[in-house]
Amino acid sequence: IHLDVTKAAGKRKISELVEESLCDPIEYYNQALMELGALICTPKSPKCDLCPVGRYCRTTDPESLPVKPKKKERKIVRKKIYVLTDGSRIHMVKRGPDGLLANMYEFDETLPAEYERMESLGQYTHIFSHVEWHMDAQMLYVKEGDNFYTIDQIENELAVPSAFMPFFEEAREKLEKEIE
Ligand code: SF4
Structure with missing residues:
Protein backbone atom coordinates (compact mmCIF):
# COMPACT_ATOMS: atom_id res chain seq x y z
CA ILE A 1 0.00 0.00 0.00
CA HIS A 2 1.71 3.16 -1.16
CA LEU A 3 -0.80 5.49 0.45
CA ASP A 4 0.20 7.74 3.34
CA VAL A 5 -0.70 5.66 6.42
CA THR A 6 -1.31 8.78 8.52
CA LYS A 7 -4.10 9.97 6.17
CA ALA A 8 -7.71 8.76 6.05
CA ALA A 9 -7.41 6.99 2.66
CA GLY A 10 -4.35 5.00 3.79
CA LYS A 11 -5.94 4.05 7.10
CA ARG A 12 -9.14 2.98 5.34
CA LYS A 13 -7.29 0.78 2.87
CA ILE A 14 -5.28 -0.94 5.59
CA SER A 15 -8.41 -1.45 7.71
CA GLU A 16 -10.16 -3.08 4.76
CA LEU A 17 -7.29 -5.50 4.17
CA VAL A 18 -7.04 -6.33 7.86
CA GLU A 19 -10.80 -6.99 7.98
CA GLU A 20 -10.46 -9.36 5.02
CA SER A 21 -7.54 -11.23 6.52
CA LEU A 22 -8.85 -11.71 10.07
CA CYS A 23 -8.92 -15.32 11.22
CA ASP A 24 -9.60 -17.28 14.41
CA PRO A 25 -8.50 -17.27 17.09
CA ILE A 26 -8.17 -13.50 16.84
CA GLU A 27 -5.89 -13.22 19.90
CA TYR A 28 -3.26 -15.45 18.30
CA TYR A 29 -3.60 -13.60 15.03
CA ASN A 30 -3.02 -10.23 16.75
CA GLN A 31 -0.06 -11.58 18.70
CA ALA A 32 1.43 -13.09 15.56
CA LEU A 33 1.15 -9.83 13.61
CA MET A 34 2.70 -7.86 16.45
CA GLU A 35 5.58 -10.34 16.71
CA LEU A 36 6.08 -10.23 12.96
CA GLY A 37 6.24 -6.41 13.06
CA ALA A 38 8.54 -6.35 16.09
CA LEU A 39 11.03 -9.04 15.03
CA ILE A 40 10.89 -9.68 11.29
CA CYS A 41 9.03 -7.07 9.25
CA THR A 42 10.61 -4.06 10.94
CA PRO A 43 10.33 -0.64 9.25
CA LYS A 44 14.06 -0.03 8.74
CA CYS A 57 4.10 -11.01 0.58
CA ARG A 58 3.67 -8.81 -2.49
CA VAL A 67 4.58 5.65 3.54
CA LYS A 68 4.55 8.55 6.00
CA PRO A 69 4.70 12.32 5.45
CA LYS A 70 8.20 13.79 5.63
CA LYS A 71 8.88 15.60 8.89
CA LYS A 72 9.03 19.36 8.47
CA GLU A 73 12.38 20.93 9.29
CA ARG A 74 12.31 23.05 12.43
CA LYS A 75 12.36 26.79 11.90
CA ILE A 76 15.44 28.52 13.38
CA VAL A 77 14.78 31.76 15.23
CA ARG A 78 17.74 33.83 16.48
CA LYS A 79 16.99 35.94 19.54
CA LYS A 80 18.84 38.62 21.47
CA ILE A 81 17.87 38.42 25.12
CA TYR A 82 18.41 41.33 27.51
CA VAL A 83 18.21 40.56 31.23
CA LEU A 84 17.71 43.96 32.84
CA THR A 85 18.69 44.29 36.49
CA ASP A 86 18.72 47.12 39.02
CA GLY A 87 21.50 45.30 40.89
CA SER A 88 19.29 43.00 42.96
CA ARG A 89 16.07 42.43 41.01
CA ILE A 90 15.32 41.44 37.42
CA HIS A 91 12.89 42.95 34.94
CA MET A 92 10.36 40.44 33.58
CA VAL A 93 7.77 40.85 30.83
CA LYS A 94 4.51 38.90 30.63
CA ARG A 95 3.91 37.28 27.24
CA GLY A 96 0.59 37.74 25.43
CA PRO A 97 -2.44 35.49 25.89
CA ASP A 98 -2.00 33.64 22.59
CA GLY A 99 0.52 31.34 20.96
CA LEU A 100 3.68 29.72 22.22
CA LEU A 101 4.31 30.10 25.99
CA ALA A 102 1.17 32.24 26.37
CA ASN A 103 0.93 34.29 29.58
CA MET A 104 4.35 33.18 30.80
CA TYR A 105 7.16 35.56 31.79
CA GLU A 106 10.25 36.30 29.75
CA PHE A 107 13.20 38.68 29.62
CA ASP A 108 13.35 41.74 27.39
CA GLU A 109 14.23 41.44 23.73
CA THR A 110 14.73 45.16 23.11
CA LEU A 111 17.98 46.89 23.98
CA PRO A 112 17.14 49.76 26.36
CA ALA A 113 18.29 53.26 25.38
CA GLU A 114 20.31 53.65 28.58
CA TYR A 115 22.21 51.24 30.79
CA GLU A 116 25.26 51.38 33.05
CA ARG A 117 27.06 48.25 31.89
CA MET A 118 26.54 45.04 29.95
CA GLU A 119 27.82 41.51 30.70
CA SER A 120 27.38 38.37 28.62
CA LEU A 121 25.19 35.55 29.96
CA GLY A 122 26.21 33.23 27.12
CA GLN A 123 24.32 31.44 24.38
CA TYR A 124 21.72 28.73 24.63
CA THR A 125 19.55 26.85 22.12
CA HIS A 126 16.10 25.70 23.15
CA ILE A 127 14.33 23.18 20.92
CA PHE A 128 10.55 23.10 20.61
CA SER A 129 8.79 20.58 18.35
CA HIS A 130 8.53 22.99 15.40
CA VAL A 131 11.04 25.74 16.14
CA GLU A 132 14.53 26.23 17.59
CA TRP A 133 15.39 29.37 19.51
CA HIS A 134 19.08 30.21 19.20
CA MET A 135 19.52 32.78 21.96
CA ASP A 136 22.35 35.09 22.91
CA ALA A 137 21.84 36.87 26.24
CA GLN A 138 23.33 39.93 27.91
CA MET A 139 22.75 41.23 31.40
CA LEU A 140 22.26 45.00 31.54
CA TYR A 141 22.51 47.09 34.67
CA VAL A 142 19.81 49.77 34.55
CA LYS A 143 18.01 52.18 36.88
CA GLU A 144 15.10 50.62 38.77
CA GLY A 145 11.58 50.86 37.33
CA ASP A 146 8.34 48.90 37.08
CA ASN A 147 8.04 45.14 36.81
CA PHE A 148 11.30 44.25 38.53
CA TYR A 149 11.13 41.06 40.60
CA THR A 150 13.37 39.50 43.24
CA ILE A 151 15.06 36.15 42.55
CA ASP A 152 12.70 34.58 45.05
CA GLN A 153 9.61 36.00 43.32
CA ILE A 154 10.80 34.80 39.92
CA GLU A 155 11.45 31.31 41.25
CA ASN A 156 8.25 30.97 43.25
CA GLU A 157 5.61 33.28 41.83
CA LEU A 158 6.22 33.71 38.10
CA ALA A 159 5.78 31.10 35.38
CA VAL A 160 9.08 31.31 33.50
CA PRO A 161 9.58 28.91 30.57
CA SER A 162 12.50 26.47 30.82
CA ALA A 163 13.85 28.05 27.61
CA PHE A 164 15.02 31.03 29.67
CA MET A 165 16.21 29.23 32.80
CA PRO A 166 19.91 28.93 31.79
CA PHE A 167 20.06 32.74 31.57
CA PHE A 168 18.14 33.14 34.81
CA GLU A 169 20.65 30.84 36.59
CA GLU A 170 23.61 32.80 35.18
CA ALA A 171 22.01 36.11 36.16
CA ARG A 172 21.23 34.83 39.63
CA GLU A 173 24.86 33.78 40.14
CA LYS A 174 26.10 37.20 39.10
CA LEU A 175 23.64 39.02 41.38
CA GLU A 176 24.47 36.79 44.34
CA LYS A 177 28.18 37.60 43.88
CA GLU A 178 27.40 41.32 43.72
CA ILE A 179 25.36 41.20 46.91
CA GLU A 180 28.08 39.23 48.85
S1 SF4 B 1 8.67 -10.75 3.16
FE1 SF4 B 1 7.18 -9.09 3.29
S2 SF4 B 1 6.16 -9.38 5.28
FE2 SF4 B 1 8.05 -10.59 5.30
S3 SF4 B 1 9.59 -9.23 6.22
FE3 SF4 B 1 9.74 -8.99 4.02
S4 SF4 B 1 8.39 -7.23 3.57
FE4 SF4 B 1 7.85 -7.95 5.61
Missing part, protein backbone atom coordinates in the same frame (compact mmCIF):
# COMPACT_ATOMS: atom_id res chain seq x y z
CA SER A 45 15.53 -3.44 7.92
CA PRO A 46 12.92 -6.15 7.31
CA LYS A 47 14.36 -9.69 7.47
CA CYS A 48 12.64 -11.03 4.38
CA ASP A 49 14.89 -14.11 4.21
CA LEU A 50 13.60 -15.24 7.63
CA CYS A 51 9.99 -14.21 7.11
CA PRO A 52 7.37 -16.92 7.76
CA VAL A 53 4.85 -15.16 5.49
CA GLY A 54 7.31 -14.21 2.78
CA ARG A 55 5.67 -16.42 0.20
CA TYR A 56 2.43 -14.40 0.47
CA THR A 59 6.06 -6.08 -1.40
CA THR A 60 8.94 -5.36 -3.73
CA ASP A 61 10.35 -2.37 -1.83
CA PRO A 62 9.75 -3.09 1.89
CA GLU A 63 12.17 -0.44 3.11
CA SER A 64 10.09 2.34 1.55
CA LEU A 65 7.01 1.27 3.55
CA PRO A 66 4.97 2.35 5.38
Whole structure:
Protein backbone atom coordinates (compact mmCIF):
# COMPACT_ATOMS: atom_id res chain seq x y z
CA ILE A 1 0.00 0.00 0.00
CA HIS A 2 1.71 3.16 -1.16
CA LEU A 3 -0.80 5.49 0.45
CA ASP A 4 0.20 7.74 3.34
CA VAL A 5 -0.70 5.66 6.42
CA THR A 6 -1.31 8.78 8.52
CA LYS A 7 -4.10 9.97 6.17
CA ALA A 8 -7.71 8.76 6.05
CA ALA A 9 -7.41 6.99 2.66
CA GLY A 10 -4.35 5.00 3.79
CA LYS A 11 -5.94 4.05 7.10
CA ARG A 12 -9.14 2.98 5.34
CA LYS A 13 -7.29 0.78 2.87
CA ILE A 14 -5.28 -0.94 5.59
CA SER A 15 -8.41 -1.45 7.71
CA GLU A 16 -10.16 -3.08 4.76
CA LEU A 17 -7.29 -5.50 4.17
CA VAL A 18 -7.04 -6.33 7.86
CA GLU A 19 -10.80 -6.99 7.98
CA GLU A 20 -10.46 -9.36 5.02
CA SER A 21 -7.54 -11.23 6.52
CA LEU A 22 -8.85 -11.71 10.07
CA CYS A 23 -8.92 -15.32 11.22
CA ASP A 24 -9.60 -17.28 14.41
CA PRO A 25 -8.50 -17.27 17.09
CA ILE A 26 -8.17 -13.50 16.84
CA GLU A 27 -5.89 -13.22 19.90
CA TYR A 28 -3.26 -15.45 18.30
CA TYR A 29 -3.60 -13.60 15.03
CA ASN A 30 -3.02 -10.23 16.75
CA GLN A 31 -0.06 -11.58 18.70
CA ALA A 32 1.43 -13.09 15.56
CA LEU A 33 1.15 -9.83 13.61
CA MET A 34 2.70 -7.86 16.45
CA GLU A 35 5.58 -10.34 16.71
CA LEU A 36 6.08 -10.23 12.96
CA GLY A 37 6.24 -6.41 13.06
CA ALA A 38 8.54 -6.35 16.09
CA LEU A 39 11.03 -9.04 15.03
CA ILE A 40 10.89 -9.68 11.29
CA CYS A 41 9.03 -7.07 9.25
CA THR A 42 10.61 -4.06 10.94
CA PRO A 43 10.33 -0.64 9.25
CA LYS A 44 14.06 -0.03 8.74
CA SER A 45 15.53 -3.44 7.92
CA PRO A 46 12.92 -6.15 7.31
CA LYS A 47 14.36 -9.69 7.47
CA CYS A 48 12.64 -11.03 4.38
CA ASP A 49 14.89 -14.11 4.21
CA LEU A 50 13.60 -15.24 7.63
CA CYS A 51 9.99 -14.21 7.11
CA PRO A 52 7.37 -16.92 7.76
CA VAL A 53 4.85 -15.16 5.49
CA GLY A 54 7.31 -14.21 2.78
CA ARG A 55 5.67 -16.42 0.20
CA TYR A 56 2.43 -14.40 0.47
CA CYS A 57 4.10 -11.01 0.58
CA ARG A 58 3.67 -8.81 -2.49
CA THR A 59 6.06 -6.08 -1.40
CA THR A 60 8.94 -5.36 -3.73
CA ASP A 61 10.35 -2.37 -1.83
CA PRO A 62 9.75 -3.09 1.89
CA GLU A 63 12.17 -0.44 3.11
CA SER A 64 10.09 2.34 1.55
CA LEU A 65 7.01 1.27 3.55
CA PRO A 66 4.97 2.35 5.38
CA VAL A 67 4.58 5.65 3.54
CA LYS A 68 4.55 8.55 6.00
CA PRO A 69 4.70 12.32 5.45
CA LYS A 70 8.20 13.79 5.63
CA LYS A 71 8.88 15.60 8.89
CA LYS A 72 9.03 19.36 8.47
CA GLU A 73 12.38 20.93 9.29
CA ARG A 74 12.31 23.05 12.43
CA LYS A 75 12.36 26.79 11.90
CA ILE A 76 15.44 28.52 13.38
CA VAL A 77 14.78 31.76 15.23
CA ARG A 78 17.74 33.83 16.48
CA LYS A 79 16.99 35.94 19.54
CA LYS A 80 18.84 38.62 21.47
CA ILE A 81 17.87 38.42 25.12
CA TYR A 82 18.41 41.33 27.51
CA VAL A 83 18.21 40.56 31.23
CA LEU A 84 17.71 43.96 32.84
CA THR A 85 18.69 44.29 36.49
CA ASP A 86 18.72 47.12 39.02
CA GLY A 87 21.50 45.30 40.89
CA SER A 88 19.29 43.00 42.96
CA ARG A 89 16.07 42.43 41.01
CA ILE A 90 15.32 41.44 37.42
CA HIS A 91 12.89 42.95 34.94
CA MET A 92 10.36 40.44 33.58
CA VAL A 93 7.77 40.85 30.83
CA LYS A 94 4.51 38.90 30.63
CA ARG A 95 3.91 37.28 27.24
CA GLY A 96 0.59 37.74 25.43
CA PRO A 97 -2.44 35.49 25.89
CA ASP A 98 -2.00 33.64 22.59
CA GLY A 99 0.52 31.34 20.96
CA LEU A 100 3.68 29.72 22.22
CA LEU A 101 4.31 30.10 25.99
CA ALA A 102 1.17 32.24 26.37
CA ASN A 103 0.93 34.29 29.58
CA MET A 104 4.35 33.18 30.80
CA TYR A 105 7.16 35.56 31.79
CA GLU A 106 10.25 36.30 29.75
CA PHE A 107 13.20 38.68 29.62
CA ASP A 108 13.35 41.74 27.39
CA GLU A 109 14.23 41.44 23.73
CA THR A 110 14.73 45.16 23.11
CA LEU A 111 17.98 46.89 23.98
CA PRO A 112 17.14 49.76 26.36
CA ALA A 113 18.29 53.26 25.38
CA GLU A 114 20.31 53.65 28.58
CA TYR A 115 22.21 51.24 30.79
CA GLU A 116 25.26 51.38 33.05
CA ARG A 117 27.06 48.25 31.89
CA MET A 118 26.54 45.04 29.95
CA GLU A 119 27.82 41.51 30.70
CA SER A 120 27.38 38.37 28.62
CA LEU A 121 25.19 35.55 29.96
CA GLY A 122 26.21 33.23 27.12
CA GLN A 123 24.32 31.44 24.38
CA TYR A 124 21.72 28.73 24.63
CA THR A 125 19.55 26.85 22.12
CA HIS A 126 16.10 25.70 23.15
CA ILE A 127 14.33 23.18 20.92
CA PHE A 128 10.55 23.10 20.61
CA SER A 129 8.79 20.58 18.35
CA HIS A 130 8.53 22.99 15.40
CA VAL A 131 11.04 25.74 16.14
CA GLU A 132 14.53 26.23 17.59
CA TRP A 133 15.39 29.37 19.51
CA HIS A 134 19.08 30.21 19.20
CA MET A 135 19.52 32.78 21.96
CA ASP A 136 22.35 35.09 22.91
CA ALA A 137 21.84 36.87 26.24
CA GLN A 138 23.33 39.93 27.91
CA MET A 139 22.75 41.23 31.40
CA LEU A 140 22.26 45.00 31.54
CA TYR A 141 22.51 47.09 34.67
CA VAL A 142 19.81 49.77 34.55
CA LYS A 143 18.01 52.18 36.88
CA GLU A 144 15.10 50.62 38.77
CA GLY A 145 11.58 50.86 37.33
CA ASP A 146 8.34 48.90 37.08
CA ASN A 147 8.04 45.14 36.81
CA PHE A 148 11.30 44.25 38.53
CA TYR A 149 11.13 41.06 40.60
CA THR A 150 13.37 39.50 43.24
CA ILE A 151 15.06 36.15 42.55
CA ASP A 152 12.70 34.58 45.05
CA GLN A 153 9.61 36.00 43.32
CA ILE A 154 10.80 34.80 39.92
CA GLU A 155 11.45 31.31 41.25
CA ASN A 156 8.25 30.97 43.25
CA GLU A 157 5.61 33.28 41.83
CA LEU A 158 6.22 33.71 38.10
CA ALA A 159 5.78 31.10 35.38
CA VAL A 160 9.08 31.31 33.50
CA PRO A 161 9.58 28.91 30.57
CA SER A 162 12.50 26.47 30.82
CA ALA A 163 13.85 28.05 27.61
CA PHE A 164 15.02 31.03 29.67
CA MET A 165 16.21 29.23 32.80
CA PRO A 166 19.91 28.93 31.79
CA PHE A 167 20.06 32.74 31.57
CA PHE A 168 18.14 33.14 34.81
CA GLU A 169 20.65 30.84 36.59
CA GLU A 170 23.61 32.80 35.18
CA ALA A 171 22.01 36.11 36.16
CA ARG A 172 21.23 34.83 39.63
CA GLU A 173 24.86 33.78 40.14
CA LYS A 174 26.10 37.20 39.10
CA LEU A 175 23.64 39.02 41.38
CA GLU A 176 24.47 36.79 44.34
CA LYS A 177 28.18 37.60 43.88
CA GLU A 178 27.40 41.32 43.72
CA ILE A 179 25.36 41.20 46.91
CA GLU A 180 28.08 39.23 48.85
S1 SF4 B 1 8.67 -10.75 3.16
FE1 SF4 B 1 7.18 -9.09 3.29
S2 SF4 B 1 6.16 -9.38 5.28
FE2 SF4 B 1 8.05 -10.59 5.30
S3 SF4 B 1 9.59 -9.23 6.22
FE3 SF4 B 1 9.74 -8.99 4.02
S4 SF4 B 1 8.39 -7.23 3.57
FE4 SF4 B 1 7.85 -7.95 5.61
